[in-house]
Amino acid sequence: MRSISVSKDFSGAKLWLRASVLFFVGFLAFSTIYAVGLEPMVYLHDTFHDIRHSTGFPCH
Numbered sequence: 001m002r003s004i005s006v007s008k009d010f011s012g013a014k015l016w017l018r019a020s021v022l023f024f025v026g027f028l029a030f031s032t033i034y035a036v037g038l039e040p041m042v043y044l045h046d047t048f049h050d051i052r053h054s055t056g057f058p059c060h
Helices: 011-038 042-047 049-055
Strands: none
Touching: none
16 A cells, blocks of 8 residues: 655745735834824824824824
């Protein structure tokens, strides 16, 4: 009787997935901080005014 052994190595895929998720979360976090707290444009300032104060960013 013959037996066939198949081993799958997902370590490369897992590493790629973790790196992708980490990059996406970091990008989202920095984008949110920039949009809520650091954007100098007036219309965005007015849009995020209440959010800035509720998260502790000074804006004046």
